[in-house]
Each structure stands twice: as structure tokens, then as C-alpha cells.
Amino acid sequence: MSDLFNVSAAPHKRSPITTKTIMQDVIIALIPASLFAIFNFGLRALLVILATVLASCITEYLYCRLMKKPVNPWDYSDVLTGLLLALNLPVSIPIWMAVLGGVFAILIVKMLYGGIGQNFMNPALAARVFLLISFPSRMSTFVLNQVSSPGIKDYLRDGVLVLDGVSGATPLGQLKSGETVDLLKMFVGHIGGTIGETSALALIIGAAYLVYRKVISLRIPLTYIVSFAVFALIFGGHGFDMNFLLGQVLGGGLILGAFFMATDYVTSPTTEKGQILFGVFLGVLTGLFRFVGSGVEGVSYAIIIGNLIVPLIDKVTRPRAFGKERVKDGK
Template sequence: MEQTAERKKLAHVSSSPHFRTPVTTRRLMLDVVIAMIPALLWGVYHFGFYALVVTIATVAACVISEYVYERCMKLPITIDDGSAVVTGMILALNMPPQIPLFIPVLGGVFAIIVVKQLYGGLGQNFMNPALAARCFLMISFAKPMTDFTMPGAVDAVSSATPLAVMKAGESVSLTDLFIGNISGTIGEVSALALLLGAAYLLARKVISIRIPGMYILTFVVFMLVFSGHGLDPYYLACQVCGGGLIFGAFFMATDYVTGPLTPAGQMVYGVILGVLTGIFRVFGASAEGVSYAIILSNILCPLIEKYTVPTAFGKGRYVELTKKLLVENKDTKHVAKEGR
């Protein structure tokens, strides 16, 4: 009896550190969701209420399929970490506004079960679930997935995406493109709304500028050289604002699980993304290509990481640097003494 009383008094022991940051996985996921809200709001405003229905259905499909899978497999239920919500939102914002509901729902189930859970759940998938699902839907339902007809539109021009219009040799309004007064998927149209969200993610330090910065920079350089338009600010601005590049660069390429961990690797990853997107847009049949560039780069990620492990503190080039500093120090001292 006495022993148990004594035992109760013992404090917890654990290995240091004994503190944990307030930033949790759920908090990070919530931040990503918050950052996508401006784009979603614009989508709903621009395309109508049905866009919201699509989004809710996709998110619900993701969350429910995660729950059902984990329940069936007798795994701990992890829907409260918010990752399924993020997947659902990204997928939904990648949907054309008039999509029949069963398509994004099927995509959500595919994203969570095939791309994420079958590979071991959160943190184990090697492809971005939402993008893999989008590509799956593009192949399976090519027509509805590329039907960007504006709700209530009658002419053909308003149903083509601005980049498709440009590829066809016609011009678009850059202001419309920036604000989002164009056709496209629910979430990709407004560069302004997306940049607002991106600024939030950067300010909250949820993402770093490395991947999106290098991505967009490389893409611009690639287009300068290979697009045949040369240094045409209007053309370049349209290319950056259109085709979901901003959405892809800040919200999808920065997906933690499927991107490189190492800072140098993130730069390389950004360069590869920029080049691939450029190739797809200039030489490919489609005008966009962001999704394919990202999932192809996802596959390269382990290779990139392997070759971009940073030099440890005090090793390699830091040894040389220190030696140089020591020699310099000796020299300056020597000079100072002689000067006296």
C-alpha cells in the first residue's frame, strides 16, 4: 500500500527536450486550408454556388474515405489531423466549375485510398494525392475535366482557358487574368486571391519561398528563351498568372510529403518544376501542364534529396573556411604588429 502511494509521487521521466513547439501538424494543415479560402471564395463568387457544392463534396469524400479505410483496416483514425481536408480542397480547386459531382467524389476516394493510404497513410505517399487524382480523372474523364464552360455562357471563347486562347494566337486581358475574371478550374483562376493565400503561408512560415520562388523564376527564364516571344512582359505575365502556375507553385509543389526536405533539394526541385512546366507549355499539346510537372517531379524527389544532403556544421567546406579565417587572422595580426 505504502509502495503504491510512494510510486504515485514519482514524476514523469522522458528524454530531453521537454518542451514542444505550439505548431502541430493540425495547425499547419489548418493554415493551408485558411490560405486556400480566398481562392475558394473567388471561385464561388465567379462561378456560382455550385463551386462550393463541388468543394464540400470533394472534401467530404476525402475525409469519409480516410475514416472508412482506417476503420476497416483497424488503424487509428487520423481524420482530425486535417490532411484529408487539405487534399480534398486542393482537388476541388482543381475541378472545372461545371463538373458532375461523381467525378470529384471518385477523385477524392482515389486520392485518399489509392495514392495515400495504400502507401502507408500520411507522410508515406510519394505523389501528391490531389494531383495524382486529378491526373487519374483527366485520363478517365477527359471531356468533363477539360470543359471550362462558364456557367450560363454561350460563346466558345469564354469557355476556353486564357492560355488555350493565347496558344490559339488570340489575346487576353492581363487584368482579368490577374483578378480571375477568366475561365479555368474553381481555384486556379484568381492570381490575386492565390497570392493572398501564399503571402499568408509565407508569413506564417508554413512554406518557404525556395520551391515556389525557384519554380516561377526558372519558368520565366525558360519561357524567355524557348517560348519564341522573347522579352515580352505581357506574354510572360500571362503565362505566370494563368494555367494554375501560382496555385501549383505555392500550394501543390510545396506539399511537404512529396517534396524534398533539404534546402538545396528544394531549389533543385523548383528548377526542375519550372523547366518541366515550360516544356509542357511550349512543346506540349496542352496549354497548362503544372499538374504533370509536379507529379513527375514528386517521383524525382528521393533522388534529389540523396544528392543534396547539406554539409554538416564544421565539416567539408566549413573546415576550409575556418582554416582560411585563421590564416587571415594571423596575417592581419602580423601586419598590425609590424605597423607599430
């Protein structure tokens, strides 16, 4: 019956944007930050990235094969999860830990809840928090300088031992103990921190690409950062100290979290109102963790806790249909 034409319900045209192109765009947007990380931390950063990406992809593939599920057309979402996880890890993390994180992100957080679109937490961040809780000291040891010439064995087995860099305080740690920080260095990213969070500049270049491609809107990132800054201003204890305020905004995972993690479609609200609420919630939560809590960081915890209230936000911000009158009935 090849002389019959295709039939299907309207519309008969589709936009060229697919899940795959969106994931590709986010990966492209993370390239500046990744490249800077390799420049900043050395090739070991690349090794961590490769480890988490491969762990994520292989986990997803094996899960589908072993559970006898159809392997979805490859949409790069597993690559993205792995990449985001790597950017949230310290460069000195042992490779097996990074791999464990990748497996946890995909297997526990994503696939066991039903795969793409069904996870209720950002897989990369959930994995980071899992590692933070499991290996607190390894996850919060940050180094800056590269190793001159480590042996390959040392490289794979245990990063931190061979890294002779300045391990110790990140700018946020310095701020917490009352010191001032070099804002220009922080903006460019030549500071300690996780692999991908240090360079605000590289992250903002990537974020600008995502906004240009209309992959993300600025609603969540901006409300997040602004409400956090306002919280820092009021409760940070430093008043209008610009060094402190900007240091807080540029330091830690705020820029990476606000533009790349909090905007994750699956785990953020859909409506404009909901996104603004979500941003404010994250800002306040991050502020609480940083200024009231004992830790120096708080972005990861803020976002995954924020993820948990997304269904609630979606429910209370459900939009009213065009032209629909408010029903005032006493039922």
C-alpha cells in the same frame, strides 16, 4: 504511484506548432481562393468543394476502420487534400466524378502507400491527373458565367449542360492560338479555368499568409515561377512579349501549383539546395509541356513527375554536417 513525477528524455518543452496547426494554416490560406471561386463560378463551386472534401474525409475514416487501423487524431490533412482537389477541377465537373477523384486521392495515393507522410505523389494532383486521363473532355471544359436558375437535379447530375456560360478557351488556350489576353482580368481571376486556379490575387494573399506563418518558404514557388518564366522567354517563341510572359505565369495552374502543391512537405525536397533544384526542374518541365507539347497546361503533370524525383534530389543534396571536413580518400 501518483506521487512520482513524469520522466522522459529531453527536451521537455515542445513548440506549439503541430501537423494539425500546419494543415489548418494551409486551409485558411486557401479560403480567399475558395471564396473568389464561389463568387466567380457560383454556388456550384462550393458544391464541388464539399463533395471532394467529404469524399476524402469519409474515405480516410472508412479505410482506417475497415483495415482495423487506429484512426489517427484528426489532423485536417484529408480536408486539405479534398479542398486542393476541388480547386483543381472545372466547376462543370459531374459530382460523382469529383467524389471519385477524392476517393482516388485518399485511397490509392495516400492510404495504400501508408497514410500521411508516406505518399510519393501529391494526392490531390495525382487524382486530378487520374481524372484528366479518364475523362479528358469533361476535365478540360471550362466555363465562366454562372447559370441563372438551374434546377437542383441538374445541379447534381450534370453541371455543364445547364451552364450557359462561355465554354471554350482559357487564357492559356488563347495564348497558344496566338491571341493576347487581359492581364488585369487574369490577375483578379475573372477568367475560365479550374475552380481555384483563376485568381492569382486570392492565391497570393493566401500564400503570403503561409509565408508569414512560416509554413512555406518562397524557395520552391519562386524558383519554379522564375525558371518557368525564363524558359518561356527563351523557348516560348514570343521573346520579350510581356503580355505573353505574364499571361503564361498568371494563366493555368501555375500560381496555385507553385505556392500550394509544389510546396507540399511530403512530396518536395527537404534541403534548400534540393528545393531550388526541384523548383527549376518543375519550371523547365512545365515549360516543356506548355511550349513543346501539344497541351496548353502542364503544371499538374510537372509537379507529379517532379514528385517522383524527390527522393533522388534528397539523396544528391544531402547536407554536410557542420564542421565536417570533406573526406578525400581513395576508397
